Amino acid sequence: MTAEGMILRTPTRRITRSSAVTPSKTSPLSPPSVPCPAAEPSSSGDRDPLSLDELLSLLPGRKPQILELLRLIGPSNSPMLPVLLYGGPWTGKTATVLRVFQHLRRRFVYASCRSCYCPRILFETVLDQLLCHKRRRENGYWSAKRCDKPANFVDLLRDALIQATSAQKSCSSGENDQMIYLIFDNVELIRSWDKGSLILQMLFRIPDLLKVRNVGLIYISCALPDAYYSMVGSSLEPSYIYFPDYNYSLDDIHNILIRNQVNPKLYSCFLSVVLKPFSRITRRIDELAIAFKPLFKKYCEALTDPRLIPDEAAKRRLFDHLQPHLTISMNEIFNVPSWSSSEIDKERSINQRGKLRNLSGKEASGELDIHMSLSAKYLLISAFLASRNPATLDGALFDSTGGSDNNRKRKRKSFQTSMDKQDNLAEEILIKGPGTFPLERLLVIFQCITSTVEYEAEEVQLENGEPTEGSHAHLMSDVLLQLSTLCNANFICKSNSCPLEGSRRYRSMIDEDMAFKVARRVNFPLSKYIYRR
Amino acid sequence: MDAEKALALLRSRLCDPNYVHATFKSSEESNYCKLKVLIMNSISDACNNSILLLGPRGSGKVAIVDLVLEDLKTQLPDSISVIRLNGLLHSDDNFALKEIARQLCLDHQLLFSKMASSDDNAGFMIDMLKECGLSHKSIIFVLDEFDLFAQGKQRLLYSLLDAMQTVTSQAVVIGVSCRLDADKLLEKRVRSRFSHRKLLFVPPSREDVRRLLEHILYLPKDIGLLSEYVAEFNSKIQDILNDKKFQEILDSVLIFNGTISNLVQFIFRAVASLNLESGLLSLENFKDSQICCQRQPKTHILQDVSILELYILVCMNRLECKEQNSYNFNSVMKEYKAIHEAYKTSDNYGDTVCLRAFEHLLERELIGFVDNKGRNLSIELQPVKLLISPHELYLGLKSSSSCPAILQKLFDHESFR
Numbered sequence: 016m017t018a019e020g021m022i023l024r025t026p027t028r029r030i031t032r033s034s035a036v037t038p039s040k041t042s043p044l045s046p047p048s049v050p051c052p053a054a055e056p057s058s059s060g061d062r063d064p065l066s067l068d069e070l071l072s073l074l075p076g077r078k079p080q081i082l083e084l085l086r087l088i089g090p091s092n093s094p095m096l097p098v099l100l101y102g103g104p105w106t107g108k109t110a111t112v113l114r115v116f117q118h119l120r121r122r123f124v125y126a127s128c129r130s131c132y133c134p135r136i137l138f139e140t141v142l143d144q145l146l147c148h149k150r151r152r153e154n155g156y157w158s159a160k161r162c163d164k165p166a167n168f169v170d171l172l173r174d175a176l177i178q179a180t181s182a183q184k185s186c187s188s189g190e191n192d193q194m195i196y197l198i199f200d201n202v203e204l205i206r207s208w209d210k211g212s213l214i215l216q217m218l219f220r221i222p223d224l225l226k227v228r229n230v231g232l233i234y235i236s237c238a239l240p241d242a243y244y245s246m247v248g249s250s251l252e253p254s255y256i257y258f259p260d261y262n263y264s265l266d267d268i269h270n271i272l273i274r275n276q277v278n279p280k281l282y283s284c285f286l287s288v289v290l291k292p293f294s295r296i297t298r299r300i301d302e303l304a305i306a307f308k309p310l311f312k313k314y315c316e317a318l319t320d321p322r323l324i325p326d327e328a329a330k331r332r333l334f335d336h337l338q339p340h341l342t343i344s345m346n347e348i349f350n351v352p353s354w355s356s357s358e359i360d361k362e363r364s365i366n367q368r369g370k371l372r373n374l375s376g377k378e379a380s381g382e383l384d385i386h387m388s389l390s391a392k393y394l395l396i397s398a399f400l401a402s403r404n405p406a407t408l409d410g411a412l413f414d415s416t417g418g419s420d421n422n423r424k425r426k427r428k429s430f431q432t433s434m435d436k437q438d439n440l441a442e443e444i445l446i447k448g449p450g451t452f453p454l455e456r457l458l459v460i461f462q463c464i465t466s467t468v469e470y471e472a473e474e475v476q477l478e479n480g481e482p483t484e485g486s487h488a489h490l491m492s493d494v495l496l497q498l499s500t501l502c503n504a505n506f507i508c509k510s511n512s513c514p515l516e517g518s519r520r521y522r523s524m525i526d527e528d529m530a531f532k533v534a535r536r537v538n539f540p541l542s543k544y545i546y547r548r
Numbered sequence: 549m550d551a552e553k554a555l556a557l558l559r560s561r562l563c564d565p566n567y568v569h570a571t572f573k574s575s576e577e578s579n580y581c582k583l584k585v586l587i588m589n590s591i592s593d594a595c596n597n598s599i600l601l602l603g604p605r606g607s608g609k610v611a612i613v614d615l616v617l618e619d620l621k622t623q624l625p626d627s628i629s630v631i632r633l634n635g636l637l638h639s640d641d642n643f644a645l646k647e648i649a650r651q652l653c654l655d656h657q658l659l660f661s662k663m664a665s666s667d668d669n670a671g672f673m674i675d676m677l678k679e680c681g682l683s684h685k686s687i688i689f690v691l692d693e694f695d696l697f698a699q700g701k702q703r704l705l706y707s708l709l710d711a712m713q714t715v716t717s718q719a720v721v722i723g724v725s726c727r728l729d730a731d732k733l734l735e736k737r738v739r740s741r742f743s744h745r746k747l748l749f750v751p752p753s754r755e756d757v758r759r760l761l762e763h764i765l766y767l768p769k770d771i772g773l774l775s776e777y778v779a780e781f782n783s784k785i786q787d788i789l790n791d792k793k794f795q796e797i798l799d800s801v802l803i804f805n806g807t808i809s810n811l812v813q814f815i816f817r818a819v820a821s822l823n824l825e826s827g828l829l830s831l832e833n834f835k836d837s838q839i840c841c842q843r844q845p846k847t848h849i850l851q852d853v854s855i856l857e858l859y860i861l862v863c864m865n866r867l868e869c870k871e872q873n874s875y876n877f878n879s880v881m882k883e884y885k886a887i888h889e890a891y892k893t894s895d896n897y898g899d900t901v902c903l904r905a906f907e908h909l910l911e912r913e914l915i916g917f918v919d920n921k922g923r924n925l926s927i928e929l930q931p932v933k934l935l936i937s938p939h940e941l942y943l944g945l946k947s948s949s950s951c952p953a954i955l956q957k958l959f960d961h962e963s964f965r
Contacts, residue, residue, distance in 0.1 A: 086820045093556045094563035096816050101845065103852065103912055166637035166647065217636050223610065224634060228564070238913055239845040256817060257840075259848060295855040295950075296901055297908065345897065446876060448929040524926060526899070 065118040075274075076267030077111055080258070084115055087256055088231065091121065091192045097222060097232040100258045101239055105299050108235045109200055121192060122183070127200035134214055138162040138171075141197065145175040165217045169224050176227050196231040197221070203238035215243065265294060272304060284330055285314050288337065296345060306344060313340050391497045392533050393468070395523075396541060397460040398507050399530040402449035402523035404546040406456060412544050413463035451510045451520040454498075461494065464539070550777045551827030554767055555819070561764055562816045565611040566618070568808065571763040572756070573615065579747050583722075584616045586745070590720050591620075591627055591686045596712040598721040598742050600694065603749025605726045606809030612749075613690055613722060628686050629655045635693025641703040645669040648689075652676050670707055677717035686718040694723035698733035705734070709741035751806030757798070760808070761789060764815065765829070777827065784828045794831060797838050814841050846936050849912060850944025855895060855952065856905045859884060861941055862955050864915065864934050874918065874931040877906055891954055903928065 071078055087098055100108045109127075116123050124144040131137035139158035143150070148159035162168050180193050199218060205211045217224070222232060236242075240257050269286055276282040289310060293303055317336040318329075387395070404412065501507045502521075510522050525533075534541035561567050572578040583599070590597040601609040620628055631651045638644040646662075649669040653660035656676075664672070680687055689708065691697055697705055712719045721742075723730065734742060752760065765785045767778045788794050801814050817837035822829055853861075863883040867875045881902060888896045907927065909915045918931040934941075945951050945959055 087817075089559055089820060090552060090556060093559045095559070096563060096813060103849070164637075164643070166643060169637060213636060220636065224637070237911070239849065241845065242913060256813060257843065257845070259843065259845065295895060296897060297856070297905065298852065298854045299908070302904075345901070446874070446879065446929075448878075448925055526928075528899075 064120060065114065067118065070114055070118045073114060074107060074111055075270040076264065077107060081111060081115060083258065084111065085119075087258070088115070088119065088196075091119075092194060094194065094228055095231045096256055097219070097234065098256045098258050099234045099236060099240060101236045102259055103299075104237050105301050112198060112233060112235060116196070116198075121194060121196060122179075123196040123198055125198045125200065128204045129201045132204075133208065134165070134168075134210075135163050138165075138168040142168075142171055142175050145172070145179050145195070165214060169217070169221070172221070173225050173227060176225070176230055180229060193229040194231055195229060196233060198233045198235065200235045201237065202234050203236045203242060206238075206242070219243070265290060268294070268298070268300060268303065271300060272307070281315070281318075282311065284333070285311055288334055289341070292341065293345065310337065310340060310344055313337060387533075388497065389537065390465075390494065391501060392537050393465055393539075394457075394461055394494065394497050394501060395506055395525065395533055396530060396537075396539055397457055397464055398452075398501070398521065398523040399449075399525060400541075400544055401452040401457050401460055404544070405450075406452070408546055409456070409460065413460060449523050451522045453518045453520050455518070457498075457521065458494065468537075468539075550773050551822070551824045553771075553773060554777075554781065554827065555822050555824070557767065557771065558765070558819045558822075559816070562812055562819060565608065566615055568760070568764065568812055569608045569611040569615060571760045579749060580612050580615060582747060583612060584619065587616060587620060587688065587720055591624065591718070594681075594684060594686075594718050596717065596719050597745075598709065598712075598723070599745040599747060600723045600725065600731055601747045601749065602725055602728050602730060604751075604807055606805075606807035607749035607751070608808050609724045609749055610692060613724065617688065617690075627684065628688055629680065630688050630690065631655075632690045633692065633697075635691065635696025639693075639696045639699065641701070642666040642669075644697075644704045645673065645707075648673050652687075673707075674711050674715055677711050677719060678715045680719075681715065681717040684718070686720060689719060689721045691721065691723045694725035695727045695730045695733055697723075698730065702735050702738050705738050706741075709738060713741055751802070752808060757802070757811065758789065760811065761815070764812075781828055784830070788829065788831055788834070791831060794834060797831075797834055801838055801841060810841075814838065817841065844940075846914070846940050847943050847947065849914070850936075850941070851948050853909075853912070853914070853944075853948075854905065855950060855955075856897060856902065857909055858945065858948065858951060858955055859887075859895060860902065860905055860909060861914065861934070861936075862945075862959055863887065864932070865938055865941055865959065868934060876931050877903065877928040880906070880932075887958065893952070893954055895952070 065073075071081060074081065084098070084100075087095060089095055100112065102108050113125070124141055126137055126140045126144070128137060131140050139160065139162055142148075142160050142162060143158050146159045150156045150158060160171050162171055176195060179195060183193065202215065202218065205215045205218070208214060219234070222230065269283070269290060272286060272290075273279050273282055285307075289307060290303075293306060297303065314333055314337050317333050400412075498507065502509060506523070506525050507521050508524050510520050531541060569580070573580055575581070579601070583601075586597065586599060601613065603609055617628075617630055629652070631648055633644055633647060638647050645666050646664070646669055649664065649672050650660050652658070652673065677687065708719075708721065711717060712721070727733070728748075731739065731742070731744065731746065762785075766782050767773065769775060769778055802811065814834075814837055817840055818829065818833040821833050821836060823833075850858075860880060863880050864875070867879060867883055872879070881899060884902065885896075887893065906915075910917075910927075910932075914934070914936055915932050916935050918933050936944075942959060945956055
């Protein structure tokens with residue numbers, strides 16, 4: 016672990032997080048590839064020592080919390096009451112604790128309840144670290160002790176602590192620091208485990224159960240301390256010290272994002288434009304970092320020399336260049352760029368420019384990002400219609416011979432006759448969501464739609480004077496296979512089967528925007544078919 | 549140097565419950581004395597006994613038991629053998645029997661077999677009770693979290709108490725629980741074998757608190773510190789203890805949780821912030837500690853929530869005021885768009901962004917799903933509810949630095965109609 020300005024994180028924990036791990040240079044939170052800072056009770060000497068100033072500069076905005084934590088942990092070889100750190104996600108709790116221990120150079124054991132997802136793994140991880148046991152191929156990746164139940168854990172933990180303390184006494188000279196610190200991360204996840212509340216109570220009572228003086232406990236949690244109050248008297252209240260880690264202020268976010276930038280002044284100008292509006296939406300650093308990355312690229316496009324520090328005129332120019340992209344970007348989240356070839360990119364940029372002028376602030380992402388086969392698209396549209404429209408309308412809307420004029424007329428009639436029902440239906444759709452439909456209805460609608468399409472396509476092609484070879488005939492093939500694909504992708508979901516008929520019922524899970532995107536792709540006039548108020 | 553030693557000493561005192569509760573050793577009427585007298589009598593009279601220690605969490609019940617047992621071990625080393633069980637760990641009967649057997653073996657230097665069945669263990673326990681009775685040795689069972697043993701079939705309690713009645717044994721059963729009605733949880737047959745002795749642990753009175761503080765905070769003269777420093781420190785402590793403001797601070801800390809552990813936590817925090825240069829405690833330390841102990845997490849979290857999330861919370865509050873019984877994300881969005889149309893705010897964002905903010909609020913546990921039944925539905929359709937009260941929301945809006953005025957206006961309008 017080199018003394019770069021990177022916040023320490025352990026890969027075992029971050030890999031299981033869904034929002035993590037973009038090895039980008041601009042994001043200051045990219046994980047270093049370093050093993051977990053386990054407490055080899057021999058020494059933590061493979062870590063470079065940190066002075067207090069370095070510690071404070073590595074974690075901007077956290078000075079009061081760091082000082083308080085240092086006070087609570089106290090001088091070396093002095094016991095402490097257990098401490099609970101709480102705060103929202105991405106507020107630097109784990110980073111603060113680990114860096115503080117790197118600064119203090121004391122022995123600690125770290126276990127995260129995210130990577131240790133069941134009690135046995137949690138217990139065995141803690142014991143392995145205390146007994147300096149590494150799982151290797153030679154010992155068949157077994158842990159040092161097998162430990163399933165909390166009672167076993169308490170006994171084995173006591174033995175391991177005594178062993179670790181005596182090992183320390185015998186090998187090191189002079190220092191005589193007997194305290195061992197146990198750090199449990201993400202303890203709020205234990206609540207959702209099997210028998211979680213019992214394990215949580217046991218975990219919080221470890222100092223009382225162990226009756227060992229030289230252990231210090233630190234718990235890190237995303238949930239507020241209120242979440243740990245149980246029915247039988249709070250397990251926390253007696254001897255716990257809460258220690259909040261609030262979110263950062265805007266200045267702190269500014270400082271954090273600026274680190275690791277090639278040109279900090281340029282990024283600072285960029286942030287002064289961008290940070291305030293985006294922070295009205297979200298204040299989480301991970302999301303801001305991900306949103307800012309493509310924007311910063313666009314911002315720098317207008318610059319001739321990326322190392323330049325812009326003056327006022329240049330700043331204004333850059334801002335004007337960035338402006339149209341800002342509003343679009345604020346309405347997007349997690350824009351995952353898809354890899355496309357350069358021609359498609361060029362074509363897309365031409366389209367985009369036109370779209371930008373037209374849409375001006377509304378949602379501009381009219382393009383469907385997912386590749387689907389043609390029949391899957393039609394199936395999706397049919398499912399959406401089947402979920403949205405009541406079954407009684409099907410006869411009116413779908414005519415196997417096509418003819419959209421007839422459809423339109425009929426639709427108007429049914430609308431004028433029942434206005435109240437429409438309002439109620441809209442309300443119901445909001446609350447209950449899309450309705451279910453049996454498979455047969457889906458297939459009927461699908462067939463109606465595709466036969467209409469075939470009819471129109473045949474018309475078009477006959478005009479061209481070329482005979483069709485039934486190129487759309489394979490729309491009907493493998494429909495059930497497509498359906499199961501869509502179910503697996505969660506666009507359509509299976510709901511309970513109807514008790515009377517016994518057939519499976521399905522429900523469409525896509526929202527209106529997506530349905531419109533799909534319909535636009537295949538030039539299907541979806542709005543004519545939707546039952547609207 | 550001296551300041552550091554003093555700090556280390558105070559910290560180690562505060563983290564040691566035995567030291568803290570030893571304050572009350574000397575007083576006649578304390579629970580410590582009563583318990584000690586009871587156990588001594590039952591040892592000397594060679595009879596069986598059982599007692600329950602009841603009191604809120606953090607009152608020092610287990611600490612008192614430890615103190616008594618320690619004293620007894622020094623006074624009568626060969627006459628007692630202690631078995632400790634905890635309801636959190638050993639509530640399963642088979643497990644508890646195994647643990648009893650293991651601890652008995654440990655005490656008497658016998659070999660313990662892990663393969664023994666629970667019947668074997670039960671038989672072993674009864675035999676040991678008989679043997680110890682014959683050799684005038686008392687076995688003391690300490691059952692922590694007694695109410696958890698009283699769940700289920702209470703087989704362990706029954707077999708234990710039954711053995712005490714029938715076999716020539718000398719045993720004392722000490723049950724410790726934070727539920728004041730722990731004895732009502734017992735089955736009829738168990739309760740009939742249980743003597744109804746109870747020791748109640750009440751929050752300490754003012755004099756007791758004062759004695760406790762003096763016991764903890766005064767530095768002794770004979771541990772190698774400079775005597776001037778010790779005198780100065782002690783006089784400063786005395787000034788603080790006599791100060792009326794300190795009394796107010798202490799009252800406000802003890803008023804919502806009067807247990808000794810809460811007091812210890814408060815003092816620990818103050819001691820941890822001891823100024824190492826002057827080496828003296830001051831009233832400021834205690835004031836800061838009080839502020840820290842009385843934090844309101846939810847109000848503070850609201851200060852750091854983004855503006856879009858505040859909008860969502862206010863919309864949900866409005867829906868609740870309109871007495872809509874169940875609402876989900878879609879209804880909240882409808883309300884949000886209605887507000888935007890009515891007031892033309894600049895914070896109109898798309899559905900996906902709002903859903904992301906909604907999910908953040910779920911993570912922070914400021915809002916929550918009404919029940920777990922709607923798992924099949926997507927997040928937008930599951931009914932939700934607010935997990936903070938309107939008053940907390942109001943305080944949060946007021947204290948939020950960047951809250952737009954429109955939100956406050958909307959909020960005020962609703963609740964102060």
